[in-house]
Amino acid sequence: MTDLEFNICVDDYSDGVYRFILKISKNKEDARDIVQTAFEKLWVNREKVETLKAKSYLFTVAYHLMIDQLRKETKIVMTDSFDENTQTVSQGSSELKQLLLQAINNLNPTQKSLILLKDYEGYSYQEIGEIMQLSESQVKVYLHRARLILKNKLTHLEKMSA
Amino acid sequence: MMINEDNYETYFMSYIDNELNAAERGAVEAFVSTDSKYAAALAVFEKTKLHTSTNEYMEMEDKIFLYRFPEMDAKLDTDFKKSLYKKEAPVRKALFTPNLMRASFAIAAMLIFFIGIQLFKKDTIIKDKTALAITNNSSTNPKQTENIILRSNALEVSVNKNNNSSAVLSSLPFNKKLNNTNNNLVKSATASQAAFEDQTIASNNTSTSIVATTEGLNQDSRENESQKNESQIRSNLMETMPNEEEKVVPVIPTTYKEIDTEKDDRTINIGMLEIDGSAFRGITRRFSALLKRNKIEKEK
Numbered sequence: 001m002t003d004l005e006f007n008i009c010v011d012d013y014s015d016g017v018y019r020f021i022l023k024i025s026k027n028k029e030d031a032r033d034i035v036q037t038a039f040e041k042l043w044v045n046r047e048k049v050e051t052l053k054a055k056s057y058l059f060t061v062a063y064h065l066m067i068d069q070l071r072k073e074t075k076i077v078m079t080d081s082f083d084e085n086t087q088t089v090s091q092g093s094s095e096l097k098q099l100l101l102q103a104i105n106n107l108n109p110t111q112k113s114l115i116l117l118k119d120y121e122g123y124s125y126q127e128i129g130e131i132m133q134l135s136e137s138q139v140k141v142y143l144h145r146a147r148l149i150l151k152n153k154l155t156h157l158e159k160m161s162a
Numbered sequence: 163m164m165i166n167e168d169n170y171e172t173y174f175m176s177y178i179d180n181e182l183n184a185a186e187r188g189a190v191e192a193f194v195s196t197d198s199k200y201a202a203a204l205a206v207f208e209k210t211k212l213h214t215s216t217n218e219y220m221e222m223e224d225k226i227f228l229y230r231f232p233e234m235d236a237k238l239d240t241d242f243k244k245s246l247y248k249k250e251a252p253v254r255k256a257l258f259t260p261n262l263m264r265a266s267f268a269i270a271a272m273l274i275f276f277i278g279i280q281l282f283k284k285d286t287i288i289k290d291k292t293a294l295a296i297t298n299n300s301s302t303n304p305k306q307t308e309n310i311i312l313r314s315n316a317l318e319v320s321v322n323k324n325n326n327s328s329a330v331l332s333s334l335p336f337n338k339k340l341n342n343t344n345n346n347l348v349k350s351a352t353a354s355q356a357a358f359e360d361q362t363i364a365s366n367n368t369s370t371s372i373v374a375t376t377e378g379l380n381q382d383s384r385e386n387e388s389q390k391n392e393s394q395i396r397s398n399l400m401e402t403m404p405n406e407e408e409k410v411v412p413v414i415p416t417t418y419k420e421i422d423t424e425k426d427d428r429t430i431n432i433g434m435l436e437i438d439g440s441a442f443r444g445i446t447r448r449f450s451a452l453l454k455r456n457k458i459e460k461e462k
Contacts (some may be wrong), residue, residue: 003230003231007229007230010225010228010229010230014225014228015220015221015222015225018220018221018222018428019220022220031222032222032223032224035222035228036227036228039228043230061324075303100209100210100212104212115212116181116212119211119212120212122180123307124181125179125181125258140176140181140188143175143179144172144175145173147175147178147207147210148171148175150210151206151207151209151210154206154209155206
């Protein structure tokens with residue numbers, strides 16, 4: 001990977017990695033540090049990492065750094081609102097999105113990561129498995145379980161609001 | 163592929179995750195169209211999917227720090243880098259630190275002190291030797307009775323002179339210097355003892371002649387029995403005299419001197435040692451001054 005290719009990766013993926021980490025860690029400083037570290041690692045290993053796999057490499061490194069960070073801070077339980085803590089996040093004004101974000105906040109970090117990697121970044125089960133070091137079937141099962149939780153929550157919240 | 167009541171949720175979720183191929187997607191859409199409740203269920207699953215929009219897009223701040231430029235990895239060539247290295251001049255360590263100096267002074271002071279003691283010791287022995295020679299010279303007068311007591315670590319001599327002068331000499335392991343003194347003393351004592359033996363032999367001869375005379379008288383006549391008895395008694399007395407003298411144990415009187423502390427030039431006697439008081443006082447004063455100065459320096 002050349003300098004130019006690396007800088008293109010910064011342009012293309014840094015926001016995505018930052019968003020992914022910020023939505024889970026809900027701490028801008030932590031998210032910035034993790035993105036910084038992930039790109040540092042990519043730079044150090046630029047001879048080994050192919051340009052096409054740079055995005056996956058960045059997300060993998062960032063995800064594991066975030067998990068380590070969460071373990072250190074014992075912030076596994078996330079109960080705060082998505083929007084309140086991530087001021088840059090704007091999910092729009094629709095009530096449905098607010099309810100969805102509220103429901104996602106109640107998921108565990110693994111389920112949340114799966115949802116984010118799938119919906120925001122559009123990774124396949126296989127790619128998510130590589131990033132999170134899970135098998136494809138595990139990704140499928142965990143992700144479906146998370147969606148069922150979200151479905152039930154949304155149904156419940158919709159009934160409550162109605 | 164059969165989609166039915168039991169597995170349709172799994173297919174729906176895979177459908178919204180875009181994990182189905184075209185045929186599978188067609189099958190799902192066909193299944194949904196069979197009943198409105200399946201269409202409603204698919205719509206609920208669709209709601210669980212996060213949709214990114216322009217409003218939701220977040221940009222990372224300070225992204226500029228992530229970029230890399232060739233200048234950032236510029237490296238100096240090795241030769242130029244070597245020219246930048248500096249060597250610090252080795253710091254010389256002081257050979258004599260203050261503590262070492264103090265210790266050296268203390269050892270030197272102790273050495274001076276002990277050498278001084280040795281010198282005082284030597285002077286005292288020479289004085290004693292002179293005094294002993296004077297005493298031996300004065301022993302020619304038989305009536306004079308003198309007791310000289312010499313004590314030191316290596317030598318003890320007791321000369322007891324009575325009518326028949328006798329000397330008792332006892333010695334312990336001693337050095338060569340003292341050996342000379344001891345030899346002189348032995349010589350003088352041996353001379354005195356020889357004189358004593360001569361006198362004893364003379365008296366024995368006298369008693370023998372007396373005994374012979376007495377025996378002669380016994381043979382000639384017994385009239386002078388009383389005289390014989392008297393002479394026998396005398397000879398017995400003469401024979402017993404040397405034994406009595408040999409058994410005499412010399413009594414050494416101990417004398418004490420009162421030290422006059424008022425005198426400036428007083429001497430201090432420790433056993434055989436005579437130490438000049440003023441010199442000793444000077445040494446002790448200097449030593450105490452040195453210790454005091456060290457203490458003050460430490461306190462500072």
